Amino acid sequence: MAAVKIGIVGLGRLGKRHAENLKHKVSGAALVAACSVVKEELDWARENLGIEALYSNYDQMLEEADLDAVFLVTSSAVHAEQSIKALEKGLHVFTEKPMGVDVPECQKVERVVAEHPNQVFFVGFVRRFDPSYAYAKQLIDEGVIGEPFLVRSQTVDLDEYAEFQVKFVPTSGGIFLDCNVHDIDLARWYLGSEVKSVYAKGGSYVHQAFDSVHDADNTVVLTTFDDGKMAVISASRTAFHGHDTHTEITGSKGILKIGMTPAKNRVEVFDGHGARTHCVRDFFERFHEGFLAEAQEFVNCIRENRQPIVSAFDGTKATEVGFAMTDSFQQGKEVQLHS
Ligand SMILES: NC(=O)c1ccc[n+]([C@@H]2O[C@H](COP(=O)([O-])OP(=O)(O)OC[C@H]3O[C@@H](n4cnc5c(N)ncnc54)[C@H](O)[C@@H]3O)[C@@H](O)[C@H]2O)c1
Structure with a gap:
């Protein structure tokens, strides 16, 4: 089965760790693109992970990159909006917690997830x-x-x-x-x-x-x-x-x-x-096993065509x-x- 082509978005404190896991440790994953609004973080991705498809604009990444999934490790305030855009592009979505920072935007994510039942949607409740x-x-x-x-x-x-x-x-x-x-x-x-x-x-x-x-x-x-x-x-x-x-x-x-x-x-x-x-x-030191396990489970869900144990409803709640x-x-x- 082909590897799942993933674009990571956000390469800050946690994004870099997720990116390293996706690149080196998650089987069945191919980290093919990265997006950040911080230029030094994109340089880091090129130099340390060998990623060539680098974007400072999320919409441009969605338009141009050849992706199956996005992995959102951006600031909490943009998780919901970015999840919706990716789902509507036909992509599987992993979003870091919280799923959104207000209830109406979470409920909107839930509705869009329900409209795309064949795409995996995963909220990163790592524990x-x-x-x-x-x-x-x-x-x-x-x-x-x-x-x-x-x-x-x-x-x-x-x-x-x-x-x-x-x-x-x-x-x-x-x-x-x-x-x-x-x-x-x-x-x-x-x-x-x-x-x-x-x-x-x-x-x-x-x-x-x-x-x-x-x-x-x-x-x-x-x-x-x-x-x-x-x-x-x-x-x-x-x-x-x-x-x-x-x-x-x-x-x-x-x-x-x-x-x-x-x-x-x-x-x-x-x-x-x-x-x-x-x-x-x-x-990260406490939960490094959990971060790796959740990323692996995200990829497994995509490859096995099933949904994870944590749902958009859990994210809203x-x-x-x-x-x-x-x-x-x-x-x-x-x-x-x-x-
Ligand atoms: N599961 C956990 O235990 C855990 C722990 C830490 C952080 N987090 C979550 O991870 C997320 C990131 O946290 P962090 O500490 O790495 O933050 P950070 O501020 O270090 O990094 C944020 C990243 O998001 C990028 N970004 C922000 N807006 C963007 C946009 N519009 N388009 C593209 N990139 C954008 C920035 O360029 C940066 O790379 C937060 O939502 C946080 O809640 C979860």
Whole structure:
């Protein structure tokens, strides 16, 4: 079977990593084109990946390049528009999360996806493809912890990235859409239920600059679900020890804990400072297996003519709940979800 011809769009912090995976590690993929609005990133793609078909304009890439699929790793604000354009060109689409930064544009993506049922549409909720998170889902489905009713999940980044995150807010949608969409997606996936209400609190405890963009550096959200299940979802941009994403699921017969200590590996250091493990530093170090697995699954879905486990509906739901959390935080009160 011919390799799937892919054009990557966005070669920033994460795009470069995806591009390297698609070029060197994903079987059945041929990375044939790249697009970025930053000239140095296109130079990087030519020099490091040997890609010749380089574009600074997305529409031009869609018009001219010989593609089966696009892989969108652009700023969150353009994911929806770029997904729609590619679907309407007859291409398969992988889009990084969030699928869109407002609900109506997500719903539009959903409609266009439904109009193109033979094209694969994939939202990059990478944690579903991390071996530990996927194993936890398997255990839940096997009934190992009985009926799950409470998820506690957090996304925590190193303080050293905070300055970058402040600049990122206008295009990322803020801490709830940028960080917690992952936790929201996991809670819906593990609990098998939809969010009914959110009550978000938070503040700029370390970096007041987040106040000026109506965002926060530390947050916590009490989330209730239609059937009375619960989630406590939190985020921080001020950790000093490492990237500390972890999740706990409580059920009627047991508890699953995923990655509670963000250990770099299994080495423990016993010395004058005590007993310690070194930590993973960033999301890519923590989730590099998941990023590769999701890209491989995208290509497999195309080659096997099937849809992935994560749908456009999941993309809309995560954005809708992330938006409600942002509203709740900014208004200082509980927000009900209506749909
Ligand atoms: N799944 C995860 O855990 C995870 C982690 C980090 C980032 N992300 C997502 O990946 C996306 C990119 O994040 P990043 O940190 O790499 O950002 P970045 O700012 O480093 O890179 C953005 C890239 O998008 C390109 N771009 C922006 N607008 C464009 C346009 N109109 N046409 C063509 N190219 C355009 C820029 O040239 C740049 O290459 C974001 O949506 C972010 O939410 C996901």
